[in-house]
Amino acid sequence: MRIGVLTGGGDCPGLNAAIRGLVRRGAKEYGAEFTGFRDGWRGPLERDAVPLGVADVRDILPLGGTILGSSRTNPLKEEDGIGRIARNLAELGLDALVAIGGEDTLGVAHALHEAGVPVVGVPKTIDNDLSGTDQTFGFDTAVAIATEAADRLRTTAESHHRALVCEVMGRHAGWIALHTGLAAGAEVVLVPERPFDMAQVTAHVEARFGAARAAVLVVSEGARPLEGSLELQTGELDAFGHVRLGGVGERIAGELERRTGREARSVVLGHLQRGGTPTAFDRVLATRFGLHAADAVHAGAFGAMVALRGTEIVRVPLAEAVGTLKTVPLERYAEAEVFFG
Amino acid sequence: MRIGVLTGGGDCPGLNAAIRGLVRRGAKEYGAEFTGFRDGWRGPLERDAVPLGVADVRDILPLGGTILGSSRTNPLKEEDGIGRIARNLAELGLDALVAIGGEDTLGVAHALHEAGVPVVGVPKTIDNDLSGTDQTFGFDTAVAIATEAADRLRTTAESHHRALVCEVMGRHAGWIALHTGLAAGAEVVLVPERPFDMAQVTAHVEARFGAARAAVLVVSEGARPLEGSLELQTGELDAFGHVRLGGVGERIAGELERRTGREARSVVLGHLQRGGTPTAFDRVLATRFGLHAADAVHAGAFGAMVALRGTEIVRVPLAEAVGTLKTVPLERYAEAEVFFG
Amino acid sequence: MRIGVLTGGGDCPGLNAAIRGLVRRGAKEYGAEFTGFRDGWRGPLERDAVPLGVADVRDILPLGGTILGSSRTNPLKEEDGIGRIARNLAELGLDALVAIGGEDTLGVAHALHEAGVPVVGVPKTIDNDLSGTDQTFGFDTAVAIATEAADRLRTTAESHHRALVCEVMGRHAGWIALHTGLAAGAEVVLVPERPFDMAQVTAHVEARFGAARAAVLVVSEGARPLEGSLELQTGELDAFGHVRLGGVGERIAGELERRTGREARSVVLGHLQRGGTPTAFDRVLATRFGLHAADAVHAGAFGAMVALRGTEIVRVPLAEAVGTLKTVPLERYAEAEVFFG
Amino acid sequence: MRIGVLTGGGDCPGLNAAIRGLVRRGAKEYGAEFTGFRDGWRGPLERDAVPLGVADVRDILPLGGTILGSSRTNPLKEEDGIGRIARNLAELGLDALVAIGGEDTLGVAHALHEAGVPVVGVPKTIDNDLSGTDQTFGFDTAVAIATEAADRLRTTAESHHRALVCEVMGRHAGWIALHTGLAAGAEVVLVPERPFDMAQVTAHVEARFGAARAAVLVVSEGARPLEGSLELQTGELDAFGHVRLGGVGERIAGELERRTGREARSVVLGHLQRGGTPTAFDRVLATRFGLHAADAVHAGAFGAMVALRGTEIVRVPLAEAVGTLKTVPLERYAEAEVFFG
Structure with missing residues (x-):
């Protein structure tokens, strides 16, 4: 044979x-x-x-x-x-x-x-x-790597009283974000399957800052804003409704800074998740x-x-x-x- | 409520x-x-x-x-x-x-x-x-820890042309040994559910030495010898048929040295697996x-x-x-x- | 007291x-x-x-x-x-x-x-x-994290026959890049102290592709091109000579693709290195x-x-x-x- | 050449x-x-x-x-x-x-x-x-492995209100124990260079139990008791003054149980430290x-x-x-x- x-x-x-x-x-x-x-x-x-x-x-x-x-x-x-x-x-x-x-x-x-x-x-x-x-x-390895990353980001978030956004893989399905978010105790998890409302994300972060002065968000690369939830310029979304230019994590961090007046940073794990x-x-x-x-x-x-x-x-x-x-x-x-x- | x-x-x-x-x-x-x-x-x-x-x-x-x-x-x-x-x-x-x-x-x-x-x-x-x-x-954490340990033992086994026995938890069920053995590519895995024949274990190790001059064995603490497979002194087994005194891993390493003329060492992971x-x-x-x-x-x-x-x-x-x-x-x-x- | x-x-x-x-x-x-x-x-x-x-x-x-x-x-x-x-x-x-x-x-x-x-x-x-x-x-922790990341990127580089660029911290000093590069066996290491010649970087990557069909580059965020080494648009460098817009790692990956015809990808470790x-x-x-x-x-x-x-x-x-x-x-x-x- | x-x-x-x-x-x-x-x-x-x-x-x-x-x-x-x-x-x-x-x-x-x-x-x-x-x-790798082990043992010590003894390599020099003890925040560190007084070790553990109901001890394999500090049977020490039979870690755990009435356990890292x-x-x-x-x-x-x-x-x-x-x-x-x- x-x-x-x-x-x-x-x-x-x-x-x-x-x-x-x-x-x-x-x-x-x-x-x-x-x-x-x-x-x-x-x-x-x-x-x-x-x-x-x-x-x-x-x-x-x-x-x-x-x-x-x-x-x-x-x-x-x-x-x-x-x-x-x-x-x-x-x-x-x-x-x-x-x-x-x-x-x-x-x-x-x-x-x-x-x-x-x-x-x-x-x-x-x-x-x-x-x-x-x-x-x-x-999948288990990708989630393990992303969870370790989110754990690390939390200490920076807490030391500097910041929101930290961790963008993970998942263009059309949010499994990595879901499991990483659960495993790392994220205060917000965004997945492609459920378009997000930026106002609600901001409210969650504000609430968390009241209790702990820090927040960690885990976001699929394919997370998409609800229509009207972000003031978008023409061409800022691609054909799938994804945020172009720097990615959705960076965009959300920018919005959080603008809306809350607090510092926010983002990291894109990218290829680190697959090797x-x-x-x-x-x-x-x-x-x-x-x-x-x-x-x-x-x-x-x-x-x-x-x-x-x-x-x-x-x-x-x-x-x-x-x-x-x-x-x-x-x-x-x-x-x-x-x-x- | x-x-x-x-x-x-x-x-x-x-x-x-x-x-x-x-x-x-x-x-x-x-x-x-x-x-x-x-x-x-x-x-x-x-x-x-x-x-x-x-x-x-x-x-x-x-x-x-x-x-x-x-x-x-x-x-x-x-x-x-x-x-x-x-x-x-x-x-x-x-x-x-x-x-x-x-x-x-x-x-x-x-x-x-x-x-x-x-x-x-x-x-x-x-x-x-x-x-x-x-x-x-x-369970997943215990297997992850034991697998990392077995990976480490392999490099020592290969550098010194030895057999290394890694004894893991599992008094009555061999799940940790089974999964660790699969994950670490062990040449022998012993579990309580299946009494082992020392002659066969020795044969596996000898075979492996022919190809790679090293062997890693993963053994449940509750692994038991087939009746007659080890020459035991009175009182060397407890009521469950478990090896007393130093544990089954150490005993197997000793037998391997005696039977093959090659070096063998053992490690008991013990409490490292649960914290x-x-x-x-x-x-x-x-x-x-x-x-x-x-x-x-x-x-x-x-x-x-x-x-x-x-x-x-x-x-x-x-x-x-x-x-x-x-x-x-x-x-x-x-x-x-x-x-x- | x-x-x-x-x-x-x-x-x-x-x-x-x-x-x-x-x-x-x-x-x-x-x-x-x-x-x-x-x-x-x-x-x-x-x-x-x-x-x-x-x-x-x-x-x-x-x-x-x-x-x-x-x-x-x-x-x-x-x-x-x-x-x-x-x-x-x-x-x-x-x-x-x-x-x-x-x-x-x-x-x-x-x-x-x-x-x-x-x-x-x-x-x-x-x-x-x-x-x-x-x-x-x-510093030791930052290098440990970056080295683990570079190790991961190598497997992707080898599986896909790509160049992978890992951008690490170091705006004015290249210590993290130097130690990470040595620890991860990088084929190219770029630091702020020594402006790089893009033609030479490309030559190193080409040479490595001949032997191993893959290359890992570790690059300080503050690495700077030699004058004339990159065809730059007005405003593409900041006052320190640093590459704006997406960072030097992404820019180098882009240049490598253009000049060698092979795939190249980049990752920015950013805040992962400090938590x-x-x-x-x-x-x-x-x-x-x-x-x-x-x-x-x-x-x-x-x-x-x-x-x-x-x-x-x-x-x-x-x-x-x-x-x-x-x-x-x-x-x-x-x-x-x-x-x- | x-x-x-x-x-x-x-x-x-x-x-x-x-x-x-x-x-x-x-x-x-x-x-x-x-x-x-x-x-x-x-x-x-x-x-x-x-x-x-x-x-x-x-x-x-x-x-x-x-x-x-x-x-x-x-x-x-x-x-x-x-x-x-x-x-x-x-x-x-x-x-x-x-x-x-x-x-x-x-x-x-x-x-x-x-x-x-x-x-x-x-x-x-x-x-x-x-x-x-x-x-x-x-050395750095050995200390890293032993520190991770001691970190793990601490959670068990705290959950069960126990003393946990971690025996590390070092027959004649206590460097691994010293650095592991510092890195893991051990309540007691014993090295060959300084013979230990079992009464004082016991006092440290008792003191710690008052504050935290748990203790972690890091002990060189070559740690030796002060003369008269342990009631030893003939032949229980070898020519170097080392504890035979099960090692010094196990012996200390046994003594702690006997003297304090609290549970104590030991782990021998052995070959895990070198691979x-x-x-x-x-x-x-x-x-x-x-x-x-x-x-x-x-x-x-x-x-x-x-x-x-x-x-x-x-x-x-x-x-x-x-x-x-x-x-x-x-x-x-x-x-x-x-x-x-």
Whole structure:
């Protein structure tokens, strides 16, 4: 049995753990041989592949990023991309392909499956916005990093009697902001799913200053103002209603200074959230995903994605994962609101 | 509405987050007043109580341990313990009691419930061996600490071509060892649920030395040898079949040196696993448990324990939690075995 | 003996450890009583003071920030600021003042000393640019945080074959960039003391891409281009020669993309570098500074600042500390250059 | 120019950073070629050597341990060990040897130097007890790990109203205990240099319980009781006056329970202190030592060891380093005593 594997989309802590789990299980249990494609879908498109044995995956478990490289190359946007990949896989003599990635990568996997290519998907995204699985690996690490950052910002906020705004990733879903806000005890949490009222944000900060002379706000990069809530100049919002220029965190800090007369500062975590060694949680989840992906290939469960349900790893149709984004439900957001102000 | 709260059993990262979540939600949403009992069940037994307001729980979220103190006092072993508690709660004018703890603490809560006292339970234990909930808070932090320790031991193992044995908590259930072993890429993981064969352990270590000249073993304190697997002196095992004297980790290291002729060392993590600031995961879980415990009290759902099911917080009968220990199933242990040797 | 104490300037990990060391030593050894001024020089200017006893400093050692609050209020810019402070200290019956701060704060302390007020200085700044002492507390923590960040960025750089630019603090001195760059193995380090040639930076990155397909650059916020090295628009540099608009890190990333055709990204660490619990190194240094400041007051060594020389804490004249900034010497920068490209 | 390099003695965070610094500088600046000996002095004794180029040291900076392996093999205890090494180096055509290690390793280096072999030493030891240098790399990391452990133990101590004893490394010098105790705010610190009086230790713990109901003690493994301070059985102390059987930490915890009637627990950090990624401080120090060792070889400064003096790297005679152990002076211990009880 010969199996190809690739990692696509933004890098994410846990990718190497998943690769290692897949290869160990496949080689040891099923005698499979593995081929690693380089840089996401670029690999099978251009037939850029390397053999991947048990020795190659030794000691990679704790490493961030991906030894295979990644890219945002999308075969659906390439001339006959799906066809070229199918032919390359066949010519390389591969019996199956395991695609590890987020919505875009798994969307391609789904298209390949519909074109008759034997594919199994493994979900990853630090944003945790993939449907069909309770959680994706990478998310726990991103939240851990952002929580440590917010903890640090609190001491500065308290020493200088300031508001500190911590902008985290999440263009369309607010999971990182929600969990970071809960974990760091943020006085305000803003997510894309619920447009914010700047007057209310200001009121929360003022209330908190009465009790503690400091406030920490955790804000998704995709948080959007309610219409009319900010006096915006033409062109200051992009097509999604996102704040351009410096980002929403900086804009909110500026508004808070103007409206409250107190100091406010902002930090954008950006790429800090996606690198480095994975948390123990993500190492376990990614390893288990890798193990179960090998089982799924062996079972011929093509078109499936491995997924977490409670404490079990199950298989769900790829179609389920790529249909709609998993966003923060209002009752979950309400849990964070208990601590506002 | 007046609500008492206590934390019982071994301390555990996340207890303060749970207390804070309970008090914030109860006070803000339901206008409840809270009374904190000191040092677990000793508090209500001796009526040692303090008022607990929103200001008292400010900033406690990231702190390890419990501001209420804890103890292993067990009213079931005291003369009329349950009766005395019931009378004290009534005399203090409390409408309900929230008990945060592990199996022993929740066992008392269950007995109180059966005696007609309005009780809600919140599960915690770093051992993760409570039935009825996917996970307890404290566990993720314990695994994170143990994984970091095992990572450190690996560099020493590799530099000196040694076997390093890391003994972790888990007297009757091997969850910490299992997850730490998966997260740290251990070459051997031993748990109480599956008695070990010393000859096989030795074989795994020898195999690993062939490939990498080093091995890391993660071992539950409650790991037990298969009968006949170790030449034991009379009295070397206790009533549970556990290794006395220096612990099982040290004993295994000694055996490995004797059998392989290579150096082996052991470390016992002990109390390092239960203190310090909780991981972001545990902060979120504990906070949510606290919030939902307030809701359960308000709903009059007495005799229930809040629990994690997938991503939801639900209520389960206390009886379900305290009946049987949740141990590691063999198919989960098999996941770790993929990486042995 | 009655002693006032204040913390001025930007917050810094270790301030609380210094306060605790001072109060413990003064109270225990010399029977001194302490008064804490709030928010830097605002405290003595406005006579905003609180008693500060041994119980008040219990458990503050590991906390980031300062329990006394801080501000950038500068008495030298206030009408008769020095006179007002002198009179307030006298009216409060204080025998001495301990000022913990950076160049600005110690400059005021020096002016007070020249006006006859009994003052002792304690140096702090995350920038490490104070003369007269081998190191200031706060710096080690800032470098530790920045190094962890740079380590994380490297995994993303390698997975995506990118250049990642990490912008750290240091407007006029490059110590944080120098040490972070050495600690994180940066391929390029840019400091204010040595204007950079964009063509050479680009060449280093290209060279590194040949060997490893990734590069990490650590850049002081105050790094400046050599004249003519960047094609600048009018107004793009400020009076200090610093890059406006998004900062020098973002500008360099943009140039690298344009000149190499490869992806480049940047992150600004900003306030993340100054908050949170101090490293063990900074806790020890700050505690020792506090202890020795109490000794200096008791010895009547006014006008002095405590300082680190090798492993000893010594006293140096305040004048020595505030005269000139301690910048990175070229031979130290040359140590980092060994690893360029 | 051909240079051999080895790492000897216990592994230590920073060894790889030193190797990398040495090789980069030597290769880039002086065109030197490097040979790495495996497993300490075993390498040159048995002529077990590998070429070590710039590519081999890429990315090893953050790794704990040593890529060259280490051992406690001591040529001074081997038949004609020094002679064999001298001949092997000559036959391999090496112009110099760089020995990275602690007292034992540098003692051999000194003997080789006296036998006419061109040697340069680089000091390392987590114990910080080498004379001739302000600090050795490895020490800062050990203290950081022990401080984090002591912080964790404090929360358990406070939740359960216990004394917690943290036993750290240091058989003959108490540097790790001293710095960890200062950094973690320990109520008692015990070091080998100052035999302890159990009655006084008990009094400090009792005093602390009055104020805070908890105590943390940091104890060197080599801490020794004053004669008569503990009722000892025959054979309970070894030749150095050290407590056998379970260690001094466990013995002190037992005594505290017996004498105070309160709970006490102990933890032995052991090998946890020497593994894992180095702190930023140790990465910088080790890298600089490596760079300057290359310069020393190029300058023909044989018989010298690189050393830290203040912020400078200097050269000192190897004889200075290996003559006497650097122990904790009483005035440094007195700094920790300020916080006792």
